[in-house]
Structures are given as C-alpha cells and as structure tokens.
Amino acid sequence: MSSSDDDQPLVRTNGVKSQDRITKNVDRAMDKQTPSNGHIEPGVSIRMGPVEDMDVDVPLTNGNVNGKRKSRVSLTNGKSYKEASSSEEDDDKPLSKRRRTFQKPKPSMKDSDSELSDVPLKTRKPPKASAAQIGEESDSDTPLNTRLVKEKQAIERAAEKTAKAIRNKEKAAGSSKRKPKAESESDEDVPLAKKKKQPVKRATNGVKKNESDSDIPLSTKKMPAKKPKVKSEPSTPAKNAKAKARQEETEQDIEAEEDEEEYRWWEDPSKGDGTKKWTTLEHNGVVFPPPYEPLPKHVKLVYDGIPVTLHPDAEEVATFYGSMLNSTHNVENPTFNENFFKDFTTYLDKTGHGKDKNGNTIKIKKFEKCDFKPIFEWFDSERAKKKALPAAEKKAIKAAKDEAEAPYMYCMWDGRKQKVGNFRVEPPGLFRGRGEHPKTGRVKKRVMPEQITLNIGKEAKVPEPPAGHRWKEIKHDQEGTWLAMWQENINGAYKYVMLAANSDIKGQSDFKKFEKARELKQHIDRIRKDYRKDLKSEKMADRQRATAIYLIDQFALRAGNEKGEDEADTVGCCSLKYQHVTLKPPNYVIFDFLGKDSIRFYDEVQVDSQVFKNLKIFKKPPKTEGDDIFDRLTTSALNKHLNSYMPGLTAKVFRTYNASWTMARLLKDMKSTGTIPEKVKDYNDANREVAILCNHKRTVAASHANSIEKMQEKINGLRYQVWRTKQMMLDVDPKIKKKKGAEYFERPEDLDDEWVKQHQEALVEEQRQKITKKFEKDNEKLKIEGQKQMKEKELKERLEAIDELAKKFKKENKTGKVEAEGKGPSVEKYEANIDKLNQRIETMKVQMEDKEGNKEVALGTSKINYIDPRLTVVFSKKFNVPIERFFSKTLREKFDWAIKSVEEDWEF
DNA sequence: CAATCGGAGTCAGCTGTGGACAA
DNA sequence: CTTGTCCACAGCTGACTCCGATT
Numbered sequence: 001m002s003s004s005d006d007d008q009p010l011v012r013t014n015g016v017k018s019q020d021r022i023t024k025n026v027d028r029a030m031d032k033q034t035p036s037n038g039h040i041e042p043g044v045s046i047r048m049g050p051v052e053d054m055d056v057d058v059p060l061t062n063g064n065v066n067g068k069r070k071s072r073v074s075l076t077n078g079k080s081y082k083e084a085s086s087s088e089e090d091d092d093k094p095l096s097k098r099r100r101t102f103q104k105p106k107p108s109m110k111d112s113d114s115e116l117s118d119v120p121l122k123t124r125k126p127p128k129a130s131a132a133q134i135g136e137e138s139d140s141d142t143p144l145n146t147r148l149v150k151e152k153q154a155i156e157r158a159a160e161k162t163a164k165a166i167r168n169k170e171k172a173a174g175s176s177k178r179k180p181k182a183e184s185e186s187d188e189d190v191p192l193a194k195k196k197k198q199p200v201k202r203a204t205n206g207v208k209k210n211e212s213d214s215d216i217p218l219s220t221k222k223m224p225a226k227k228p229k230v231k232s233e234p235s236t237p238a239k240n241a242k243a244k245a246r247q248e249e250t251e252q253d254i255e256a257e258e259d260e261e262e263y264r265w266w267e268d269p270s271k272g273d274g275t276k277k278w279t280t281l282e283h284n285g286v287v288f289p290p291p292y293e294p295l296p297k298h299v300k301l302v303y304d305g306i307p308v309t310l311h312p313d314a315e316e317v318a319t320f321y322g323s324m325l326n327s328t329h330n331v332e333n334p335t336f337n338e339n340f341f342k343d344f345t346t347y348l349d350k351t352g353h354g355k356d357k358n359g360n361t362i363k364i365k366k367f368e369k370c371d372f373k374p375i376f377e378w379f380d381s382e383r384a385k386k387k388a389l390p391a392a393e394k395k396a397i398k399a400a401k402d403e404a405e406a407p408y409m410y411c412m413w414d415g416r417k418q419k420v421g422n423f424r425v426e427p428p429g430l431f432r433g434r435g436e437h438p439k440t441g442r443v444k445k446r447v448m449p450e451q452i453t454l455n456i457g458k459e460a461k462v463p464e465p466p467a468g469h470r471w472k473e474i475k476h477d478q479e480g481t482w483l484a485m486w487q488e489n490i491n492g493a494y495k496y497v498m499l500a501a502n503s504d505i506k507g508q509s510d511f512k513k514f515e516k517a518r519e520l521k522q523h524i525d526r527i528r529k530d531y532r533k534d535l536k537s538e539k540m541a542d543r544q545r546a547t548a549i550y551l552i553d554q555f556a557l558r559a560g561n562e563k564g565e566d567e568a569d570t571v572g573c574c575s576l577k578y579q580h581v582t583l584k585p586p587n588y589v590i591f592d593f594l595g596k597d598s599i600r601f602y603d604e605v606q607v608d609s610q611v612f613k614n615l616k617i618f619k620k621p622p623k624t625e626g627d628d629i630f631d632r633l634t635t636s637a638l639n640k641h642l643n644s645y646m647p648g649l650t651a652k653v654f655r656t657y658n659a660s661w662t663m664a665r666l667l668k669d670m671k672s673t674g675t676i677p678e679k680v681k682d683y684n685d686a687n688r689e690v691a692i693l694c695n696h697k698r699t700v701a702a703s704h705a706n707s708i709e710k711m712q713e714k715i716n717g718l719r720y721q722v723w724r725t726k727q728m729m730l731d732v733d734p735k736i737k738k739k740k741g742a743e744y745f746e747r748p749e750d751l752d753d754e755w756v757k758q759h760q761e762a763l764v765e766e767q768r769q770k771i772t773k774k775f776e777k778d779n780e781k782l783k784i785e786g787q788k789q790m791k792e793k794e795l796k797e798r799l800e801a802i803d804e805l806a807k808k809f810k811k812e813n814k815t816g817k818v819e820a821e822g823k824g825p826s827v828e829k830y831e832a833n834i835d836k837l838n839q840r841i842e843t844m845k846v847q848m849e850d851k852e853g854n855k856e857v858a859l860g861t862s863k864i865n866y867i868d869p870r871l872t873v874v875f876s877k878k879f880n881v882p883i884e885r886f887f888s889k890t891l892r893e894k895f896d897w898a899i900k901s902v903e904e905d906w907e908f
Numbered sequence: 909c910a911a912t913c914g915g916a917g918t919c920a921g922c923t924g925t926g927g928a929c930a931a
Numbered sequence: 932c933t934t935g936t937c938c939a940c941a942g943c944t945g946a947c948t949c950c951g952a953t954t
Binding site for chain 2: 421422424426431432433434435437491493495558559560561563567568570572596597598635636639650651652707860888889890891
C-alpha cells in the first residue's frame, strides 16, 4: 500500500480492559516474606509430602515421553492432594486435547491444492463441534453430572495409562538414549567425586571455607582467570558486610569484566553459529517460594455467616482468592470464580471441608456463600504493617533476602559470570489467564523439586535439593540455554529458568534477531514483487499465502498459529476468521479481532485492490462466521515458503524488520534541533509511530485526564506570568509599547478575566497554604526542641503578605496595569525573565504532548523488542543526547553490545 | 510524608523448530 | 521416498503489577 501509511485512521480503541487500576495490591502469597530469607535453603523442609509418596509414577515419566500426559502424573502435588489429582481432578484436560487430535482429522488441504482457481473451497468445517462433544465433557460438566464424568475420566485415564506404559516400553527398547528409570539417575549420574571437587577449588581461593556453599564456587571460579584486579571482589569475608557491599560488588564485577577482557562477543566470529551454547556451566539451582504460613486463628473464611476452620491446604487456596479481592478484574469474572471454586472444592473434599467453633463439620458448597473478606482484610493489614516498618528495618529485611538469594543470582557460563533471569520458582496461586481464557482462576500448584529438571555442566556440582527431596532429573544439555525447567499444572506449559537479558547469550540472540531483520532488507523487494504476482495466482493456496504475507508485511500482523479449545480465543494472520475482517468497497478493510493477550486489534485500512478482491473470495459462501479466512494456509507452510527466500526468514521477522525500518526511516530524515527534551520528544514520536504499527496498547491511566489538566493549568500560570512581566515592562518604560507593538502586550485570549480571577485566587490560596504549613512545621520543630511555640498572631502576621498580594491583584484587575516588581527593574531584566518563562512553557508543552500521545500507547515494548538498539545509539550520538535519556540502566546493560558497536554513520 | 512515576520483575501468550510418525 | 501433521520443547514477546526513588 503505497499511500496507506498516512491514512490509517487509527481508530484504535481499547476494547478489552476494565479500569480497575485500584493498584492496591495485597501481597501475594509469595511476597509474604517470612522472616526467613524467602527461599528455602537446602535443609529447610518445605511442606511437601515425603518423597516416596510423590512419585510412584516417576519411573514412567522418563524424559519426554509425552509431555501432556506426563504433566498429570508428575505434577501431582505432595501427598495431601495426591488422591485428589489422581482420582477426579481434571488435570487430565490434556486428555481431551489429545483426544481431539485423534478424533479431529484436520480437514486436510492436500487435496485442494491441486485444484485451484477461485472455486469456492470446500469450506472447512470447524472441527470444534465434534471436538467439543468428544473431549470436553470434562470441561463443560455441570455440577450435576460431575460424578458421571469423573467415572468416565477415570476409565479413560486407566486406558491412557496402559497405553502410555506400552509406549514407554517401546521407547525404552527402541531409542535407548533415555534411561529407563528416572529414579536412580539424578544421583547416580553425578559421581560423588565431582561433587567433592568444588571445595578444593574453594580452598585455592584462600577464603573462608564456609559450608553453606553459596556463591563461592561461582565467584571463585572466576578468580584464577583474572588475576590482578579481582582479588578484592568476591572475597568479602564477613557475611554482614557482604550484604551491604553487594551493590558495589556487582558493580565492580561488571566493571572488572569490562576493562579486563572487554569481551566483545559480537565481534567474535566463533559465536553464534553452532547449536552448542556452552561448554561449562555452573549454577546453584533455583529459589523456592516460602512455605505456606497458616492464617492466625482469628482470621477465617466465613461461610454462610459462620467462620470456619479449614485444613491448611484448603486454607492456602482460600488465601489465594482472598488476597486478591481487590483485583476486580479477576474476581468479577464468572469463569474465574467458577474455576476457582471447582478447584477449591476438590481441596475441600480432600481435607474434610471446614469446622465451626464447636468442631462441627461445615460443608462448603456454594461459592456465593463464601465470604473471603476477613482474609482479604488480614492481608491488607499485614501489608500496611509491613509498609509502616521503619526504613532501617525494611532495609535489613531486604538485605537478608538479597543475601539469601545471592548465590542464585549469577551463574558461571563458560567461565564467565552471568546474571540469571528468573531464578525464583513461580509461587502457587490462581492462574490469571487473560481475556476469556477458559482456565482462568484455576489453582496453580506449588512446584516441587521432584518436578524440576536442572541443566548444568557435567563437571559442575549439582546443587542440593531441599532436604528430603530430590530433583526430577539432571541434564547436561549443551544445546539448551536454560538452567532449570518444570512443567506447570494448568496448561502443561514448560517454564524455564534462563539468563537475564543482559547476559551474553541473550545479547547474542538479540543481536542475531536484528541482523536477520537487516538481512531481510536485501530480499524484501523480491519478496514483495513475488507476492504481488502471487496475489493473482491460480492456485488458491498460493493466493492465500501471498495475501497473508501482504497483510503481515503491511500491517505487522502476527503469524497466527492454530490454537486449541482450551486456550483463549485469539487470532493472528493465518487464523483470522470470517468475522474478523470486514470489507468496505472500494478497497477498505476493517480488521477487528482479539490478538495476543486478548488485546483488541482494530484498524481500518486501505489495501491493494487485488488484496481486496482476494479477501472477498476467501470470504465467499458457504464460508461464514467462525470459518478460517485462510483455510489453505498454515503458519508452517507460510514460514516454509518464506524460508526459501532467506534462511531463517519467518513471519515474525517482518515485525522486527518493519518496526526497525520504520524507526530508521523516521530518524534518518529527522533534523532534531533544540533542547534535549525536544530531541527526546522527537525520538519518542518516532518510537510511538512504531508502537502504533505494532499495536502496543495500554489502558489509559485513570489519573491521566487529571494530570493533563494540571499540566495545562501550570502552563497557563506561566503564560500569565509572562503577561504580567510584560506589563511591568510597560510600567518601567511606557515607550516600549510602540517599539514592540501593542500586540506583544496583549493578554492571551483564553486567559480571560474570569480565568485570571480564578487563577489569582488559586495563587493566593496556594501561598496561604504554604505559609500555614511552614508555620505549623516550624512550630512542630520548636516543640521538639523544647522551645515555646509561636502564637497564632505570628501566623497572622505572616499571612499579611498574602493579603497584600490579593490586594495587589485586585488593583491590577481594576487598573489593567501591573507595577514593576523586583529590585532594580529594567526592560532587559524583564526580557530575560520572559525568555526563561517561555523556555519553561515550551518544555512543559513538549512534555504534555508527549504524555498525551503516550496515554494509550506503550512505547516500552517496541523499544525493548523491535527497534534495533543501534538506531537509538546512532540518534543519541548524532544529536548529542545522552543515551541515558533513552535507555534505563537495565536497558543499557541489555543493549551494551549496541552501545559499543556503532558510530553515528551506522545504518539499519 | 503522600502521591506520582518510571523501572524492574512477573508470568501468561505466542512463534518457531526438529523429530517421530502417518499417509 | 516425499510430504504433511503432531508434539515436545525452547525461547521470545508483552501487559500488568509491584516497588522504590523522587518530589
């Protein structure tokens, strides 16, 4: 679309989000810092079932046999819930998913390809219906038929299990690579001898031989490599000093690293090709969330008016809900409540529901009768208490936590110290799926060590699991960049502990991403030519593909993979449905759908007439609501095609390319002049354009209108000041009126008499407040110092100045003249003042525009993920704006490679 | 000292890849 | 043998929330 970039009406509305910005969150279970360190040290027992209890099934779960089902088995929680999950809880949702794949032969496209043209395709019947009937009993079950369903599930499960067992056997027999048993391996795998190694190394260091085996191995390891300067650094012997020194320590570390070797991986040709990501890898594992701390006795769930005592396990689940009552967004979502209560009920059933104060059992049957308020209030008060703590105490708590976590913060990756990203295991809670996620509100279980696989170097010491527990598995996968991994119980999704964004490995892949996007530049012309041609292809599949690429290229749509029924119903390009695209002749198209994160994508655009025609064909009957527009296209087919132009080219590269390219174009013809804030705004304007392209939205803050108004008032106040100063000029030298022209001295029209009056009053009031406050404060001080306080009379005296001011204003209003103020008034002085004021006005205006423009656009995401950081660096150098104005500290670290690698003539 | 604001952290959402297996 | 499909896994993306510095 040649012209289209200008004419996007951009009616982008934010369809989804509610305004619940009552940011007043009670700490989540996790934050509820226990006085201990917030992590479970080896040796501290978490409330988990005995090990044996937990993995009867583990041997089956060898390796990656079948993730989905595996999840059911291996994610089973400790003993208390054991039966719950294995008997009726629908952890086996995945089951239905699998079934679906069996039952629902994807209406295949292979036949169709050969016949071409615009013949209406055999509309792909959304397999949904059948799938729903088959697999979803579990999903749709109403309380009534739960029992039936459960039985059914039990049967299915049994069948599954045997099937799996068989498969496993075959696997074991066939592929051999995997060990047949998980049980022994973790321990056997790691020869004890190796474990012993570490202490020896430690000794070399000559530092204390503390047995807590915290960060020592890591930092020590580094020492031999770099002898001279480092010696001062990790050896901070005294524990307490250490906490305090941490800040500097890390800083030093980074510095040390920088000027020592100044390893520029982006210039290292040996980097970035192979799949082997590391040779040696040492780390200390993960930090577990603190164990559940039961509520105090007087805080209880109230059911039907009766306070009930719950088993701690059930109580914990109740607190998940109770602690988020303020999150109306979730708590008012029926699906959320339904899912929560269903899961809550299984916990209750397992633990015998609740007891009233006489010990009588209270059955909790109805969500509506549950009152979580007492729980909420307790959390609220706890939070307040914590907040009210004296600063010193807060600091101490933080220091303790930091110290406890220190060993986990960094790892040694090929001998280089690297920051770990998310070393904390996700705490249990309620799953907060976004949009209309069918599983939102379900209980996300506590992750046990037995579920966690570690990835670590063969030579490295395997971190101790918490006492009484063991790791699921120890791997030495050098092609993986993760340190630890587990599977979550809601969707069976895999969670990884990886390095932080500022690590070499992440930097490298980021770098590669942008290099790939730049490479696309070389091919884009050909690709565009081809898809324009293919828009008219005889082959339906080709035509659809071309149209899709067109959309992805022009409007930065995401690829749009197929999604299952147990996920929120959101789409991208390839999964666009009939109802998401509206055609408006002659050649306008309206997109309206929920994209990633259930963020609404609404855009009315002009398209190539052939594209318009094609879309019309793709929507032809019998297709209707719910049918795929691109029924002959999958993301993998699309990507495969793209790959033929350039290795590694996929749909998402277009997003990066278009974002960076847009930014590059905008910055290139920019002749940013003026003050630094103005230049920053210019940059932000460009950034914003990219963000809009990528549809990065955010909810307008509730306070937005208010703060804009405030700013405007401030500006007006300044403008008034300017006018007054001008009048003073006249007072000093009336002849100046002729010289500057009468216009110069006129009051801006919008600052009418009414406004002036109000403003003056506000000013007077403000001053009054200020003086009064000052007075009170002074008095307060005197009181503390034990001196006698000032009298009311003093205050009155002080306030007299204000009355003067008010009088002065009145007089001004009457005469229309302003007396000169200040000592030694002169025209020149006033001119200088005016200049200063105008300067301030300009700055404020710029800030305000910036703010207004940003109210519903989030700049951060595109800055972090899509805009080649080197562009920003170039801008910063070219226009002499410190890079700090664009990149925060963490971003500077993340983009270190970019900052160091380009000069101002670099081009995307 | 409270309110505000940007930065950092969290965790759900989505894309992409390679191997197993089926057609 | 080729091609398509499914699945597990890996890793990037992105809104939201929390937190701490600032004013």
